[in-house]
Amino acid sequence: MVSRPAALALSLLLSITPLHAEEQPPATDTPAADDSPSEPSPTEELRAPLAERSEVEASALEQQLEQQEQQQLQAGEERFLALWLPANVAEPSGAVIILPGDDESADWPQSVGPLRRKLPDGGWHSLSVTLPDPNSDAPPLRSAEPQEVAPPADESDPSKAAADTPDENAPDTPVDEASTETATPPIDDSETAARKQQSIEEQQQAHAERVLARIDAAIEFAEQQQAKTVVLLGHGSGAYWAARYLAERKPAKIQNLLLVAAQLPAGYAPALDELIPQLQLATGDFYYKDLPADRQAALKRSQASKRQKHPAYVQIAMKALPGNREAEQEQLYRRIRGWLTLKLQAQ
Numbered sequence: 001m002v003s004r005p006a007a008l009a010l011s012l013l014l015s016i017t018p019l020h021a022e023e024q025p026p027a028t029d030t031p032a033a034d035d036s037p038s039e040p041s042p043t044e045e046l047r048a049p050l051a052e053r054s055e056v057e058a059s060a061l062e063q064q065l066e067q068q069e070q071q072q073l074q075a076g077e078e079r080f081l082a083l084w085l086p087a088n089v090a091e092p093s094g095a096v097i098i099l100p101g102d103d104e105s106a107d108w109p110q111s112v113g114p115l116r117r118k119l120p121d122g123g124w125h126s127l128s129v130t131l132p133d134p135n136s137d138a139p140p141l142r143s144a145e146p147q148e149v150a151p152p153a154d155e156s157d158p159s160k161a162a163a164d165t166p167d168e169n170a171p172d173t174p175v176d177e178a179s180t181e182t183a184t185p186p187i188d189d190s191e192t193a194a195r196k197q198q199s200i201e202e203q204q205q206a207h208a209e210r211v212l213a214r215i216d217a218a219i220e221f222a223e224q225q226q227a228k229t230v231v232l233l234g235h236g237s238g239a240y241w242a243a244r245y246l247a248e249r250k251p252a253k254i255q256n257l258l259l260v261a262a263q264l265p266a267g268y269a270p271a272l273d274e275l276i277p278q279l280q281l282a283t284g285d286f287y288y289k290d291l292p293a294d295r296q297a298a299l300k301r302s303q304a305s306k307r308q309k310h311p312a313y314v315q316i317a318m319k320a321l322p323g324n325r326e327a328e329q330e331q332l333y334r335r336i337r338g339w340l341t342l343k344l345q346a347q
Contacts, residue, residue: 052133057105065107071127073221075213082218083107083128086225088120093344094229095125095222096258099215101236102265106130111235111260114329115336122337125227129218131238132210134265135203204267208244215245219254231340233258237265243275256343257283258336261294262301273300277308282346284339286332289317314339 058081062070071082083106087093096119100112106128107113116126215232222230230253234242239262246257257279264272276283287298298315305313316335321328 054130054133058130061107073217075217080214081130083116085120085126087123087125089123092125093123095127095227096231096233097218098128099234099238099242101238102134115333118333127218127222129214134207211241212245230254231256235260236263240264246279247275255281257281259285261287273304276301277305277310282312282343285315288320290320
């Protein structure tokens, strides 16, 4: 027979057990969701390079201009847009290849576009070329390999958290200066500067090769149109590339060079007053005398040409007409057409 105290204890135990069982969460067969971030795919890691400004503007011109004006030329592995207009005469005098300056399109409203449209009325084919950007803004390709990420610290483990927390009462540990110097070697400023300069030079050389290849393709196209005479005309920094092409490639069929508001691209050499006089080609140097910097640069080119005894270097000073752009462009066209006429008569 069970004693009274034992019976009370047994009844109390039986009343507590169901309540404790209700506190346990029900078991489920569904696994817990994995909150860890998924690894990025290689496609997400690769970022396509942005299109160059010149490519964007060329695409816009393709939408605006008539299809018959557009020529897709090939320079190495690149295709680029050139704008072609045939001469409006039965017997053309030749072709003028127009090279726009940096940040200018093949139909730039200052000089480039007006000249390419007006020259055909003067008996000349015109071919305006799209040049590549001097410094592409395209970001470098990111690596396709996902980088390892360190796992987060386990905050639930108090022993690890305590180990990572510095003890304010602990004595200061001396720092081994020798090991610190070994871990962070001093940077050689001269070596860093040399590497940076080498990178800049390689980038400039790559850009120059792209530009000269496009000029090659433009000249080849002009010759396919049976142009008797081919003239290079550079506007702004395009004048430098026209002169550099003639200095490096020395094409026998091109003996005429036109410069309009010539400028030296930033970071390139030699200077225009060193490059142009040594060409010894029929050269028309058109500049605006209203701008002091342009006037001073033109003076240096003229003095250098005299020292080199250039046989056919001519400078033509023009007056800027900012209040009447149409008259300013007509002035430029008439001066250039007059120069071309005189040179053809002399040949």
